[in-house]
Structure formats: C-alpha cells, structure tokens
Amino acid sequence: MxxxxxxxxxxxxxxxxxxxxxxxxxxxxxDCGFGKSRDLGEEFEDEDGNLYYELPDGSKIFEIDEENYEMEDGTPIEYGTWGECKPTxxxxxxxxxxxxxxxxxxxxxxxxxxxxxxxxxxxxxxxxxxxxxxxxxxxxxxxxxxxxxxxxxxxxxxxxxxxxxxxxxxxxxxxxxxxxxxxxxxxxxxxxxxxxxxxxxxxxxxxxxxxxxxxxxxxxxxxxx
Structure with a gap:
C-alpha cells in the first residue's frame, strides 16, 4: 500500500x-507552427538575482518583471518571440x-x-x-x-x-x-x-x-x- x-x-x-x-x-x-517551439536560450541569474536568458550567439534577454523583457540595448521584447524555431x-x-x-x-x-x-x-x-x-x-x-x-x-x-x-x-x-x-x-x-x-x-x-x-x-x- x-x-x-x-x-x-x-x-x-x-x-x-x-x-x-x-x-x-x-x-x-x-508563431513557429504546431510541433515547434522557440529556443529561448539558457536561463541564468546574475549576482543580484535578476533573471536573464543567454542565446546561442551570446546575446542576452533580461527579465524586467513577469510580463516585461528587454534586449541588451533596452529594446522591449515580448516573451517567447526571440530565439530560433526548433522541433518540440x-x-x-x-x-x-x-x-x-x-x-x-x-x-x-x-x-x-x-x-x-x-x-x-x-x-x-x-x-x-x-x-x-x-x-x-x-x-x-x-x-x-x-x-x-x-x-x-x-x-x-x-x-x-x-x-x-x-x-x-x-x-x-x-x-x-x-x-x-x-x-x-x-x-x-x-x-x-x-x-x-x-x-x-x-x-x-x-x-x-x-x-x-x-x-x-x-x-x-x-x-x-
């Protein structure tokens, strides 16, 4: 039991x-189509506990809060719209x-x-x-x-x-x-x-x-x- x-x-x-x-x-x-998803990169935290994603090309996406993200130059970007589409x-x-x-x-x-x-x-x-x-x-x-x-x-x-x-x-x-x-x-x-x-x-x-x-x-x- x-x-x-x-x-x-x-x-x-x-x-x-x-x-x-x-x-x-x-x-x-x-937007990738059924059966595919975006490679959002590897998830990290900096020394201050801030979340960011590092893409294969070395670029980074930073989480501002749960709904807002920014590229390295400060340009806002919607979650899940970056990275290459790959088979799920x-x-x-x-x-x-x-x-x-x-x-x-x-x-x-x-x-x-x-x-x-x-x-x-x-x-x-x-x-x-x-x-x-x-x-x-x-x-x-x-x-x-x-x-x-x-x-x-x-x-x-x-x-x-x-x-x-x-x-x-x-x-x-x-x-x-x-x-x-x-x-x-x-x-x-x-x-x-x-x-x-x-x-x-x-x-x-x-x-x-x-x-x-x-x-x-x-x-x-x-x-x-």
Whole structure:
C-alpha cells in the first residue's frame, strides 16, 4: 500500500510542476507552427538575482518583471518571440527516488488554431516495470471514477478510450496504455484528445516530438515498447 501511495504522490508532484508554467510560456511557440517551439536560450541569474536568458550567439534577454523583457540595448521584447524555431522535444522528469526502475518524460500541449481549446500536459512514466500515461484535464470526473474519451493520431479516425480520473491533480490515466503507446509510435506528427468534462468538451493536442529517442531509457527502466 505504501508503494502505491508514493507512486500517486510522485504523479501529482510531476503534474503540478508542469502546470505551474505560465500559459504565456506554453503557447509562446504558436508563431513557429504546431510541433515547434522557440529556443529561448539558457536561463541564468546574475549576482543580484535578476533573471536573464543567454542565446546561442551570446546575446542576452533580461527579465524586467513577469510580463516585461528587454534586449541588451533596452529594446522591449515580448516573451517567447526571440530565439530560433526548433522541433518540440519531450522533457525528462527528475528521478527523486534515484531508482533504476524509474523514468518519466513530459510534453506541454501545442495550440492548433480553431481546433484545440485547452492548455494541458501529458506524462509518460515507467515505475517498477509499469507504464502509465496521464493527461492533465481540468474539471474531469471525481477521483476514482471511470470515463470515456477520444484520441486521434494525426488525421486518422478517432479512437475511443477509457480512463481513470485522478481527481486531486486534475488528470486522467489512460486504461489501455499498451494500445495507446502503439498508436502514438506510429504517428507522424501528433496526437489530439477530445474529452467530455463537467464544463464542456476538453480538446487538446501534443506533438509526437522525439519520443522514439527515449525508448531505450524506458526499456532500461523496465518498460519496453
């Protein structure tokens, strides 16, 4: 029972950390097109605690406050409008327990004009040889309840799937993980979700990104796909 509790707590922590990212950050890549995002550079703090970004060419962007940024010459610049557009990548999550049988990656949703209507995140976790796929869904059903939704790979016909609502962290866990991962690996560019909630239909989409590159690490953790 203790191990199950720890697994649930780790999932909650990971999803909450993803959702702490401002919406402006999540959708900063819209002008790059679906599946691409801007390389904003490496984030640093100076000796006074001021945040700045250093780009590959050595130039810097300074944070004035949470909504205002400036170039080195003092020219104002909107967050997320600098840097080169590159394919969006999955992010490795921290292994807080330092277990050899743990590996997790996450991806923030990307916006499709006129299609998606919600910001979200998706989390793939291998722990103790068990693979879980969780999607953040606001206003999902109460914790522990089961529900039905649809996912679509690229522009293929939508498939129905069952999920278990996590409730507390506003996420759902896909019941048939094996089938979903098999479909996702065949994708050329994306997977989109359509899920009924208490406040309407939740529609979000994620790039496939560089998922294939992480298959060896999942296999090492005990989840081969």
């Amino acid at each position: 203790k191990s199950k509790s720890l697994l649930a707590l780790s999932s909650v922590a990971l999803l909450l950390s993803l959702l702490s990212i401002p919406l402006s950050t999540a959708f900063a890549a819209d 990548s999955w992010s490795e999550e921290e292994n807080e327990g330092n277990s050899a049988k743990f590996f997790s990656i996450s991806m923030l949703s990307d916006e499709e004009e006129g299609v998606t209507n919600e910001f979200s995140s998706i989390l793939l976790t291998c722990e103790k040889n068990r693979l879980t796929v969780e999607v953040n869904v606001e206003d999902a059903r109460s914790a522990g309840s089961k529900g039905n939704g649809e996912y679509r790979i690229d522009r293929l016909r939508a498939k129905k799937f069952q999920y278990l609502s996590r409730g507390a962290d506003e996420s759902i866990a896909i019941a048939d993980t094996k089938s979903f991962i098999s479909d996702l690996l065949k994708a050329k560019s994306k997977v989109s979700f359509k899920i009924p909630t208490t406040s309407g239909t939740f529609v979000t989409a994620f790039p496939k990104g560089n998922l294939d590159a992480f298959r060896p690490k999942f296999a090492k953790a005990g989840c081969r796909f």
